[in-house]
Amino acid sequence: MCRTSASLGSVHRSPAAALAGAVRGALGPRGGRALLLRPSGEAMPTRDGRRLLEALSLEPPAARVMAARACSHRAATGDGAKSFVVLLAAVLGGLRAAGGGAGLRRALRDFEAQVLERAAARGLRRHLRPAPPEQLEALLEPYLAGRLGPGERQRLARLCAELCRRCAPSAAARPQALRLLGRRFPELHAAVPGLPLASSRVLPGIVLRRDFAAYCPADGELRALLVTEPLRPALTAPGVEFVVDSEGQYQASLRWVTRRTEALMKRLQSNNVKLLLSSAKQEEVVIYYAKLYGVSVVECLSSEEMALISEITGVSPYASFGDNMDREITETAAVTFCLPLLLISKRCVHIGFSSVCAFQPHCLILCGPVDGVNEQHAAALQEAFTMLQQVFKTVDQREEWKAEGESQSEASDVCTWHFSAAQKQLVTENTCNSNQVSECQLKALSDETETKILDPHKSDLLVNNQKNHSTAVLVAHNTDIVTVCECLHGGKGLEKTCCHIVPFKEEESCVGIAQDYSNSLIEAGPVLPVGGYFEILLHYYIQDYAKQCQQSEVTVVSNVVADALLSIPKALYRRAERDGFTKFYLEAINSLRKNQPLPVNNEGLESVYCKYQLVISVLHCVTELLSVDLIIGIRRPLQRIEDCDSENDF
Template sequence: MAAAGPERPRLWQEAAALAGAVRGALGPRGGRALLLRPTGEALATRDGRRLLEALSAEPPAARVMAARACSHRAATGDGAKSFVLLLAAVLGGLRAAGGGAGLRRALRAFEAQVLERAAARGLRRHLLPEPLPEALLEALLEPYLAGRLGPGERRCLARLCAEMCRRCAPAAAARPQVLRLLGRRFAELHAAVPGLPLASSRLLPGVVLRRDFAVYCPADGQLRALLVTEPLRPALTAPGVEFVVDSEGQYQASLRWITDRTEALMKRLQSNNVKLLLSSVKQEEVVIYYAKLYGVSVVECLSAEEMALIREITGVSPYTPFGDNMDREIAETAVVTFCQPLLLVSKRCVHIGLSSVCAFQPHCLILCGPVDAVNEQHAAAVQEAFTMLQQLFKTIHQREGWKAEGESQRKALDVCTWHSSATQKQLVIEDACNSNQVSECQLKALSDETERKVLDPDKSDLLVHNQKNHSTPVLVACNTDRVTACECLDIDKGPEKTCCHTYPFKQEENCAGIAQDDANCLIQAGSVLPVGGYFEILLHYYIQDYAKECQQSEVIIVSNIVADALLSIPKALYQTAERNGFTKFYLETINLLQKNQPLPVNDEGLESVYCKYQLVISVLHCVTELLSIDLVIGIRRPLQKIEDHDSEDDS
């Protein structure tokens, strides 16, 4: 079955339905949704990603919207609910304007001609780009967690997150690198303890390995640890070589040889002050026996992730079994400051202190909660908070094109000739018979789309589903003109590397020089604003201001649509506040801008401007992608493979 591409009213209805499902959970005053998992377990949450996953939206365009929101959330650690709200507002504005392909092309021109100017010449004058004092870490973390957790939970976790940042990165210059490690390895850097209140959570130095000792031999002072990924029991022969035993005597002699070699290895470890074996495999009984005899503690069956974390901290490679070379030096050992058992309620763990060779100083978060589901929710919030903090150290650079007015006008004309009509983007969708549907009260506007079901249009995106066995493949046949964020903006991947995929910036090893160049910078590293809607109102104000300089009517229309759509986020934030709360807040802020006065500093905290600006860019690209879909094809059954057989008639 084939159908025309998603009509603009239909896109708006689906986006509005998704926005209605998440609007009530936005901001610190938002409510919680009670999610029932297939196992029967209930979870109260305000997390946007979880809400979108639970909806299991069925129409193709709705699932693309939810997937893009979750992709943005995975990249920046924030903004899934705001993404959906802003997307619905932009699509609604385009629907009301009744525009066609001209407005679609004007979206790209708007980004180059208006949005970047509004950020660089207007928004930037209100930002706070100075490095944040240590005390302001909590000012960023608490409002971030307020959109996911309750008041008591967010204060406790914000304090723990800030403390973990400070302890793991005592030097402020090392914080970007450490935050990347915390976000990537947080699963190995925390231990969940159910049955205790959150207030019992604490931060411990070192690393907690969630398994017990196979052998524990107490040792005082500094000692050395050996990493192994293979059995230490010597083999009688090389792999692939047959070993024949003719008699019982030969067999017993072979066992004695193995025993002697194992004992000799343990003696060598003892003489090298190696008192700890960290093994990713289970060792033989003879190894355990002699380890205990010579005072070597053994921890077995460590996961690949735990071994990778230890290697990253210590810089040590695993030890290779000696073979026939008994005299080979044991060169690479990790320095361990302490090694002791740790009892977490009823589970025995290993607590070790590792001497770090990198900027990261290892600490482990013991995260307590009443049940496992709450612990899982808290751990996800903390890990994403570290992802959000990484964005604080990134810089967005403006286009080279509009530094000189003449060059700007030429490139603006080039941008306005951007077309996607040369090729047709098609979504080919295969039906999923048992996929979960959104309830009528949540997505009433989607009820007429049940004959079309979306599958994964981009395997790199996080699609919305809550049962793995219901996912089916999506085929996307397109030659698209989609523009990614990295193509439109020069975005730093970190403080030591600059992304220059599209525009001819000079590569620099030290990004400090680039970040200090005001002529190139849209958003400086460390830029923050007071939380609570100031970013949206500022950008709304300056977009309307700079749109007046544009000579193209379609770009002006798009500018007004985006400017008005930005206000949908603070409107949702203040919907549960006092009567006319948004109107009062909006008028007070606009009055300050018109009088050129500084914004007031509130007690609610700060937010990263990088994340907010990236949200706007991601939504604009999602709108462009949705509007460029020309055809949706629903497939009732899998396509049959057609084999090409050679024929005698072929010449």
């Protein structure tokens, strides 16, 4: 075992820059592709950030942590692995140049609550637009542009949008459909190699990638029975010895089993059960009598396929019949059609189910020249559904920052927002449940927790301040709290609900920021044009609000993060026209300073939730890396030390 001491600078200097250099060339729609060589010798061109990071042979422990955190963020939001690495490297480099130490590590935590949340809630929100419900391609095409080629992304974006609309005809059911598509996409698509991508299509129902064990054509509505055990009756119960004294007894036992199996198939036929879906391999006698009585059989289904069918139909697998052959069969699923389907040279089962939920089952037939390409396309689409789920989530201010800000505000007695008793009661009473961002942004799956959000439509109370100078704060459904010098959307869509608070002063600290806006930083559904608009806006407002803080370390961190955000649009415009980033940056900043609309491109939209969570995840990773003071490398596993061993044995 070796021990290696590492300073704050050396922990992250080389690994961060190396990782950023490896993925920067593939960032954005104009990025290039990397050629990955698999152990089997197969060459795979890709622009996927997760695949690039997983393919790198990373030796430094810090680099492994960075790659793991980037992949964890990607798994949670479906997007941002390459942007995560580029932004992380820029933040670490800026902190190192600023002389990063313990003070800046503490300032990172304060920056998120005091500056970042304020910049998002009072600055960024005024520029957001709602996601177009019927234009999913505007979100999908730029998302797929960072992973696939131009011809592929357009076709796949249309297929993905078509699958979403068919599975969720109403917009209200779309969040539920997206969650199911993200979880069950491997079972809701069938890959077909050897055909061009243009041959891909969306079919109603689901496709089971196996052939019928017994197929009996049936017209009209029929019932399906789900089973997980062999239906051939056992000669004895488990653990019970079965003794046969003669050949005649054995033959009589087999005849008893055959009669029981035939009786079972008669009962299925009488209950209009004409399809048997089994996760277990069935005996030949079961298949024989199923054909005889017109029951189609599909066997050896995976547990994931059985779970999908149960979720769609609301039917649980039927338990074993045992000795009770007269028990009524109630757990059956309604099937609209059941047909064989030929995909190139492979026979599959195509089944249509009557759904008991808002999700209408449809299956994507995904064609591609080779299996490797189909694998990339399927992975991109599954993560696209994960990304679309984030559009319907709300960014809430986190309770730990709020509580810490309130306690610090009481201790220092600066920048305190004075609320009257009536106003506090209003905030307490007018609440509703909403999805909250999980505290840990590095988990593979984001958890949904319930929080309280001020409902602007249920309150119409004017609270007067005891002081003469007061600032009106207007709360709107998709807008922000507005001070006397700020007006969201020029006053468009603002509600009448308002309250008076003590205005924020530039010479005061930003400690008590938690109470100057509602718990919801960004409402569900906002989007921005792709191409660096989010980073430019957040850069501008972080610098703007950082000037109002007198805590020098928070100001330093604010400037570092604001400058680091520009590293993403810089990388996006590397392959564009000369001085493309400089021109874009100056036009955007001048428009913001003059309070004019930003120049907008027509290249598509991106989820603000995903972008904001990217910044939060990077800040958490930076805090984790900067807390490392010692790296211990273990060359061989530690041996267990027994009590009887002496020191001379080592």
